[in-house]
Amino acid sequence: MLDERDRKILDMLQRDATIAVSDLAERVALSVSACSRRIQRLEEAGYIERRIVVLNREKIGLPTTVYALVKTAHHTDEWTEEFRRAIGDIAEIVEAHRLTGHYDYILKIVLPRVEHYDVVYRRLVRRLELFDVTASISMETMKAGSAVPVDYAV
Incomplete structure (x- = not known):
């Protein structure tokens, strides 16, 4: 407690x-x-998983953020594991979530410039069959961070 x-x-x-x-x-x-x-x-007790350093993305040459919404026709455990491995092998994909609703996954991708998205996209579709991928470019980060509220901790 x-x-x-x-x-x-x-x-x-x-x-x-x-x-x-x-x-x-x-x-x-x-x-x-x-x-x-x-x-x-x-x-x-596992409340602290790890300690990290947050880099300045502008300084290290990764100022662009793209969010890719992915839809697949495959939902087997095997395909999901292959998807996990594929996105794990692409360093520019820094976050991924499985979703409810119209799309199956959302990927947060950091890039040196928007044109580099095509490089990441091609690496992904070479490994997996995807039904639909829709990308949106973040124009401005309005709130960012990894801190979570601690009021709910028991």
């Missing part, structure tokens, strides 16, 4: 995983050793 301090620790770490344990401990009113033990417990 998580308490309010655990939730604060989770919230602060997901916003800045580089925060010093001493700073974090001070902000949640704990000793450094107690805070460190809580972090370790949260990691062992």
